[in-house]
Amino acid sequence: xxxxxxxxxxxxxxxxxxxxxxxxxxxxxxxxxxxxxxxxxxxxxxxxxxxxxxxxxxxxxxxxxxxxxxxxxxxxxxxxxxxxxxxxxxxxxxxxxxxxxxxxxxxxxxxxxxxxxxxxxxxxxxxxxxxxxxxxxxxxxxxxxxxxxxxxxxxxxxxxxxxxxxxxxxxxxxxxxxxxxxxxxxxxxxxxxxxxxxxxxxxxxxxxxxxxxxxxxxxxxxxxxxxxxxxxxxxxxxxxxxxxxxxxxxxxxxxxxxxxxxxxxxxxxxxxxxxxxxxxxx
Numbered sequence: 419x420x421x422x423x424x425x426x427x428x429x430x431x432x433x434x435x436x437x438x439x440x441x442x443x444x445x446x447x448x449x450x451x452x453x454x455x456x457x458x459x460x461x462x463x464x465x466x467x468x469x470x471x472x473x474x475x476x477x478x479x480x481x482x483x484x485x486x487x488x489x490x491x492x493x494x495x496x497x498x499x500x501x502x503x504x505x506x507x508x509x510x511x512x513x514x515x516x517x518x519x520x521x522x523x524x525x526x527x528x529x530x531x532x533x534x535x536x537x538x539x540x541x542x543x544x545x546x547x548x549x550x551x552x553x554x555x556x557x558x559x560x561x562x563x564x565x566x567x568x569x570x571x572x573x574x575x576x577x578x579x580x581x582x583x584x585x586x587x588x589x590x591x592x593x594x595x596x597x598x599x600x601x602x603x604x605x606x607x608x609x610x611x612x613x614x615x616x617x618x619x620x621x622x623x624x625x626x627x628x629x630x631x632x633x634x635x636x637x638x639x640x641x642x643x644x645x646x647x648x649x650x651x652x653x654x655x656x657x658x659x660x661x662x663x664x665x666x667x668x669x670x671x672x673x674x675x676x677x678x679x680x681x682x683x684x685x686x687x688x689x690x691x692x693x694x695x696x697x698x699x700x
Contacts, residue, residue, distance in 0.1 A: 458530040460551030472508040484518040501536040545601040602627035
């Protein structure tokens, strides 16, 4: 694909991408049975409540925006959905037999581009699905991160950070897919050796992203020797305090059970917060 055609990516939207492909029929209708999902659809999870709302809207107003399809190269006499799979699913829920479509000629790359643009524009993808879509462009269509960033209309660092999510352990990936962890939480966990353990603690203690950042500091920038030498009960106590006050804390406990507690604050507001907590409890 000519790099000049991907200069503005999402800024141009679906209509621009359609303009770059040959449209066979502008207005048409096909049976819902003649359509099949896009094999390059990056979206794997469809929210049931959102589908119900869309179904209600379609029942009352019909499908206002046609579904974009192409002739399937895998299944004879079928059309593969490029954009509009939610509308297709919702139409079936309300008993529609046929749906309005735009039939376009598109190769596999264009099909994937359509799907990514539609979903990213509408914020329909979870962070992992978005990253997996970018990875497909790189692995299967010889894109590099720079080319992806130009096409999507986001910075190269944004793309790089998105792709880093794919390095997370399977347990953490499932938590993100099930929306138990946000994108903000996920980014904090990237590169952490005990990401699964920390993810569990974040969920268990209902930590905000900022609290989670402070929590993670307990595991970063410390040598393995320090971690091994510190009593596990002391570490759990540190975590508990971090959860309560939302600030980084370190407890140094000596063999005679004497020691000190150090709170880290970045401004006077955080210092006042520590003082208020002490006054409140003592």
